[in-house]
Amino acid sequence: MNDSGLVRRQSGVALWRQIADRIRAAIADGSYDETGMVPPETVLAADFGVNRHTVRAALSALTQEGMLRPVQGVGTLILRRERLNFPISRRTRFTEGIGTQARELSGHVLDHAEEPASAVVAAALDVAPGTPVLRIESLRMADARAVSRSTAWYPLPRFRGIADVYARTGSVTAALKDFAVEDYVRVKTEISAVHAEPGDLSDLGLAPGAIVLVTAALNADPHGLPIQYAVSRFPADRVQFTVEG
Amino acid sequence: MNDSGLVRRQSGVALWRQIADRIRAAIADGSYDETGMVPPETVLAADFGVNRHTVRAALSALTQEGMLRPVQGVGTLILRRERLNFPISRRTRFTEGIGTQARELSGHVLDHAEEPASAVVAAALDVAPGTPVLRIESLRMADARAVSRSTAWYPLPRFRGIADVYARTGSVTAALKDFAVEDYVRVKTEISAVHAEPGDLSDLGLAPGAIVLVTAALNADPHGLPIQYAVSRFPADRVQFTVEG
C-alpha cells in the first residue's frame, strides 16, 4: 500500500526524511498492522527506490522518536501510538473532548500578563485596539506528552486574576465558572496547518519539518459576549479534529 | 515580526527550505503588508542567522512558486498572499463556501468506477462491507490553481450515473439535485494534516515536505440517509478551514 511513489531529490528535504514521513503516515493509517512490524530494510529500499543506507537513516529517526524498536535478527517493531481526537462543536471543551482517550490530562500556565490588545485580538474580543487584555500562555499534556500550546486573551477587568485559578485547577472551564461563567459556546474556529517553528520544537517536542495544526478560536458567554480568544498549536502527528454537524 | 528563531541544522530539512516555509507563513499572515515587499536579502540573512546565499535559495523557491518577483535594485515584490477560507458547517457547500474568494471555480472528474465498499467506507455509508459503491476521483481548481483532490464514495444503485452529471456540471450539489437530493447536510468532518505524498506533488502541484490538510466528510440527505463519504486533500499553504458554531 506504500508503493507508487518515487521520492523526490534535490527538493530541500533529505530522502531519509521524506521516507521517514511516509513510513510514519503508513503506520498511522494501519498499513503494517498485520505484522506489527515495518517491512525489512531491503524491501523498503526497493519500494522507495533508494539505497538501504538511506532507509536505515529514516528508520533511525523514527526510532529516535520512540515510534519503532529495531530488534536484530527479527525486524523493526512498531510501538503503536494512537492519534488523539479533539471534537469541535458549539460546546467544545478540552477536557471533556479528549475524555477517555488519555489516562492523564493536565493544563499548565506558562506565563500571563496584561497587555494592550492587538488589532486581531481587539476585533475578536470586540474591544478597541489598545484596550488592556489578559494574555495567558499555557501548555496541555495528555499522558505526559504535549498536545497543545495555547495563547489565550481575556477581556479586562472582567477576568482579572483568572490565571491564578487556571494555574490551580488546570481547567479553563473550572476557572471560568469561578468568574460566574456557568456556560460558554464556541463561536468560531479557524483551522490551518504550518510547519513547526522554533518555538514548537521545544514546547511541543517536535522535529524541524514537523506539522503543526493551528486553531484560532473564539468563545462567548450565553449572552454572546466574547470571553476568550485563543490561538492554539497542536502536533499534527498526535492530534486530529472532528467537526460534528 | 519574524524574529526569535534560529533555524535548525542537520535535521533532514535544508535550511533554505525551512526559511522558505517561514517566509511563506509571514507573507500569509500579513507581516510584510506595509511595503508589499520581502525585507532585503541581507536583513533576512541576519534575522535567520544564515548566509545570504541560503536566503537567496529560499527566495528562489518562492519565486518559482509564483509568490514573489525579485527586481534588481529595488527589492523582492510579493505577488500573492491570500489563503482561501473554506467554511465548514452543517450546510457545507464547496462552491458557495469559496464564494467570491476566487474568480474562477471548477470541478473535474478524473476517474470513476464501481467497487466493493471497504470497511471504512461501508461503516460511513451504513452498508455491509463489500457492497458495491460508486467511487469518484475529482480535482477542484480555483483561479487555475488546484485547491483540493477528493475521493468520494456514493451508495448504489441510488447514484448510478452521477459521475457523468458531475463531470458535465462540475458541481456536486447540482449533480445530487439531478438525483432528487434537493438538500443535504454535513454530518461529520474529520480534519488532520500530513506531509504531501507523491500523488499530492503532481495532483496539487506541491513540493516534498509541503503540508496537506486531509478531511474525511460524511454527507446525508434530509432523512439522515448517508449519500456521500469523501476524503479530500487540500494544500495547507492555500487553504484554511473555518468552523462556525
Next chain:
DNA sequence: TGAGATTTGTCCGTATGTATG
C-alpha cells in the same frame, strides 16, 4: 547630469551533509 547608497544577480572556492555502491 552624476555620485553614492541600496539591492539583486553572478562568479569564485571550500567545508560539510547526503546518497550510492
Next chain:
DNA sequence: CCATACATACGGACAAATCTC
C-alpha cells in the same frame, strides 16, 4: 568500514539595476 558523486551552506568579491540627493 571504505570510496565517490552531488547537494547544501558558507564566505567573499564584484557586476548590474534602481533610487535618492
